[in-house]
Amino acid sequence: MNAQAAPTAAVLIIGDEILSGRTKDTNLNTIARFLAALGIDLMEARTVGDRQDQIVGALNALRATCDYVFTTGGIGPTHDDITADAVGAAFGLAVAEHPEALAILERRYGPGEFNAARRRMARIPEGGSLIANPVTDAPGFQVGNVFVMAGVPKIMEAMLQDVAPRLRTGAVVHARTIRVLGVGEGAIAEVLRAAADARRDLSFGSYPFGFGGEGAVGTQLVIRGRDEAKVDLAEHDPCRELRSLGIDIAVT
Template sequence: MTLPAPTAAVLIIGDEILSGRTRDTNLNTLARFLAALGIDLLEARTVGDRAGQIIEALNALRAGHDYVFTTGGIGPTHDDITADCVARAFGVALPEHPDAVAILEKRYGAGEFNAARRRMARIPEGGSLIANPVTDAPGFQIGNVFVLAGVPKIMTAMLEDVAPRLRTGAVVHARTLKVSGVGEGDVADILTAASQVARAVSFGSYPFGHGSTGEVGTNLVIRGRDEAAVEAAASGLLADLTAAGIPAAAVI
């Protein structure tokens, strides 16, 4: 029996994201990372540096998905409260992890390893460290939750240590048909009919060029885990568009 694909959610934490001062790119990075492993990212939430919201969101997400990835809030300052919230969500203590202390002591040295930096050595009881090859300060995993840094370069680097811990699934294949000079409304009926025939795959419609002086059109995307079914559905849709007098081109 084939197991269903693992599912995942992302919890982005930080007032700086909600205020607009910082542009989030971590969600896109995680989406691509998970897609390559055949893991379906089904949900993403963004919350500020408020303990109640973080705990509530984390408990909901970890109950509903195989994996949860959090980004942000594990630095040395007073508003870095993610570790505290994760410990409270799991109902465990938040002691200093001896391996994290050793890593940070080596990084900073006795004179620079102050109380603020020691905060980054606190790991919820039962958690395991996630390596940080950029600045050394580790993330951690507890249960199905992976707690990662908010800085994109560091978060991305941490994924190397995360990948081997995940159960993978079949990769989703995708094909795109680019329809130039035609809006979504002009292809909606054709797309609906195709989706009713090829039920093993999914169809999406994504307009481009609106509000600019450039090319206007629609990208039609077919996705599925069975590559042959995706190819057949794309060929069928292309034939339907051609028969309707709508020019389309396959995009690799």
Template sequence: MTETVAPTAAVLIIGDEILSGRTQDVNLNAIARFLGALGIDLLEARTVGDRQGQIVDALNALRRTHDYVFTTGGIGPTHDDITADAVGAAFGVPVAEHPEALAVLERRYGPGEFNAARRRMARIPQGGSLIANPVTDAPGFQIGNVFVMAGVPRIMEAMLQDVAPRLRAGAVVHARTIRVEGVGESAIADVLRAAAEARPDLSFGSYPFGFGGDGPIGTQLVIRGRGAAEVDAAEHDLSRELRYLGINLAVTSSSQV
């Protein structure tokens, strides 16, 4: 059953490797698509380094203002994997080996392979519940409205399978895209502004393309909203106004995002 008011979410990306440019983050895009399919509005994303104070401050700010917070990174076996300790500090609870996590990891590694570094991945803040990891078994965890997941994209996306049933879904957002070729944003700015003012409950976006020298220039106009009929009507009216101005529409498309 969906809700009238959409749940909201934020993402906290953790890792010096992201801020240094050594690693390119792709988890934000994956989480955004995952939440969009559930009708949950992703409203904010922050990136912080491997510094406990930064993580604690950001996490406390986000979890107080959003229904859900998703963190990625910093739950591995090395000394700089400090996310579990930071989350425990944010919630004011101790961090200790979780019996279930310990059992999962003991089964994963053979005799003599389950060393002290790997045991670190069984440390969970008190009151946390595990998030299954079908790729490497080392679990993430949930505490309150915070979901703590791996930074490796393949593992993080696999963890989302266990997260989905725990979330309250909202109405899915419908989108219509109008592709206009041969004109830039400035030529259609007034028409787009009038459309947005006429339907304040919808979102109207303008995204130019072709200015790098390859192919034609143009603009993609995207209309988004939770009412499919209203979005369809807005697409119809905007297309009609553009044609009235003599602007050719290359293609229109629809999706749920």
């Protein structure tokens, strides 16, 4: 990959409970914000069930096209926690108890509490390195460019503390938001198109709000780019054009 390009990442969310709707995923949003602060571009996110073939297929596809892949879910003590085995299969690695993970878990549980189910959480693909878990101690792990973390949001977020120093960072993306009041996005689409055509090195997005009885109707125009000066300049033309049309706006 181009050394000057921003690092790229993908997220693989694992769990039947997510696909069934019983559990609402919040990990994707947390990871996206974490990566944005490091200047890493999140390119794709997928959700798969607790089926090894699906996990292996998705993981191999994502890790081949992105610098980093983050998985959440499936590393607990129960029979459906199969992520370690799936990652091992994806990399062609045997899965075995990691001595350090075993020691961490033995310290965590009292006499008679460290049963066979909890011992499963010490299994990781051979050659993998641990990701610290400051909440419940049971570690995640890294194999190659893949970071395997818990599905419980509080635990997953805590694990990111240990992941951050391992990542190559890039320039942070800056954003400016033009809040257009009282007008739907269809009425200002041409203004946005002209601005985007004039500055193709930046990203322009349109996001309507206020529908379904949520209050005032309007549109947010968001300009994004890694060069803050260019982002600042890019807001001038659409703002001038919108004001000339008598449209109320606010810039943040």
